[in-house]
Amino acid sequence: xxxxxxxxxxxxxxxxxxxxxxxxxxxxxxxxxxxxxxxxxxxxxxxxxxxxxxxxxxxxxxxxxxxxxxxxxxxxxxxxxxxxxxxxxxxxxxxxxxxxxxxxxxxxx
Amino acid sequence: xxxxxxxxxxxxxxxxxxxxxxxxxxxxxxxxxxxxxxxxxxxxxxxxxxxxxxxxxxxxxxxxxxxxxxxxxxxxxxxxxxxxxxxxxxxxxxxxxxxxxxxxxxxxxxxxx
Numbered sequence: 001x002x003x004x005x006x007x008x009x010x011x012x013x014x015x016x017x018x019x020x021x022x023x024x025x026x027x028x029x030x031x032x033x034x035x036x037x038x039x040x041x042x043x044x045x046x047x048x049x050x051x052x053x054x055x056x057x058x059x060x061x062x063x064x065x066x067x068x069x070x071x072x073x074x075x076x077x078x079x080x081x082x083x084x085x086x087x088x089x090x091x092x093x094x095x096x097x098x099x100x101x102x103x104x105x106x107x108x109x
Numbered sequence: 110x111x112x113x114x115x116x117x118x119x120x121x122x123x124x125x126x127x128x129x130x131x132x133x134x135x136x137x138x139x140x141x142x143x144x145x146x147x148x149x150x151x152x153x154x155x156x157x158x159x160x161x162x163x164x165x166x167x168x169x170x171x172x173x174x175x176x177x178x179x180x181x182x183x184x185x186x187x188x189x190x191x192x193x194x195x196x197x198x199x200x201x202x203x204x205x206x207x208x209x210x211x212x213x214x215x216x217x218x219x220x221x222x
Contacts, residue, residue, distance in 0.1 A: 004151070031208060043113070043200050043213030044152070087151065095165060095207060096142065099151035 002027040006088050006100035013078055013107050021073040021103045023088030033071050034097060035064050036087040044087055078107045111135065113214035115201050121220045122191055130186045130217045134203030141184050142202045142211060143176055152200060158184065159207050191221045 005024045013019055025033065032051050036044035048057045050066040057064050061082065063074045073086055085104050089097035114133045122128050134141050139160045144152040154168040158178040169175070173191075178184040188195055198218050202211035 034210065036213075041215075043202075043215045046210050046212060049210050089152070091208065095140075095157050095159070096154040096168065097144075097152070097211060098154070099144075101149075101151040 002090060002092050002098045004088055004090055004098055004100035006086075006103050008103060009101070010104040011106070013075075013105070015079055015107055015109045016077045018074070018076045018078070020075070021086055021088075021105070023071040023073070023100055024069060025071070025088075025090045026069075027090045027092045027098070029092055030090060031093065032091045033066055034089045034091065035071070035073055036089065038085045038087055038102070047086075075105070078105075080107045080109050083107050113201055113203055113212055115199075115214040115217050117217060118215065119218045119220075121222060124193060124221055125190055127187065127189045128191055128219065130188075130199050130219070132184045132186070132201030132203075132214060134182070134184070134201070135212060137181075138203035138205050138212075139181050140204040140207055140209070140211075141178055142204075143184070143186050144200045144202065146198045146200060146216070148197075155186070155199075188219075191219075193221050195219060196221045 003026045007022045035047040038044045048064040053068045065072045085102040087102045089099040116131045141158045143155040156176045157165040173189045176186045198216040200216045202213045204211045
């Protein structure tokens, strides 16, 4: 059974304090690993797709990396507006996504 | 362009009643998905439509749940004889093709009293 585990469950950072979120997965034949951002009361917002180990993608203060067992979402010099829940999901068969429970990020100024 | 829209945004219903939730995908997106998100939990896959193929219903939790899609357009998720454990946010997503990134709507918050 495909599984995704995200850690930590919650993370509090000071503005400018860089850190990383972890997504560990077990899947039979990874087709893609997806990162989403979800704000309270809203649907998830697509951030990145990673397809193979060693791949990296960047967007503003966020960088996602992928190994054969886990993915990291690195946040450099975060700002309060980066506060959100970050969701990781894997896709095995070009269809449904299997999601982790998410990491709640709070950035204080 | 317009994103995925869902209606209603909130629905409160009594236990035992039937509810219908609607999803309008992004125009041109052939794939449509329904997920459920319980409070403090990750998204749980329910059902997937791809073009004219038979839908993947493997995530539906019971036969009280059903969904339809009209061509590559609107989808309706129906929950019959609602139970309190059905309370959750129901999210719809669409993608340009099978395997492409999925874009989510704002969700429908269902509360069963």
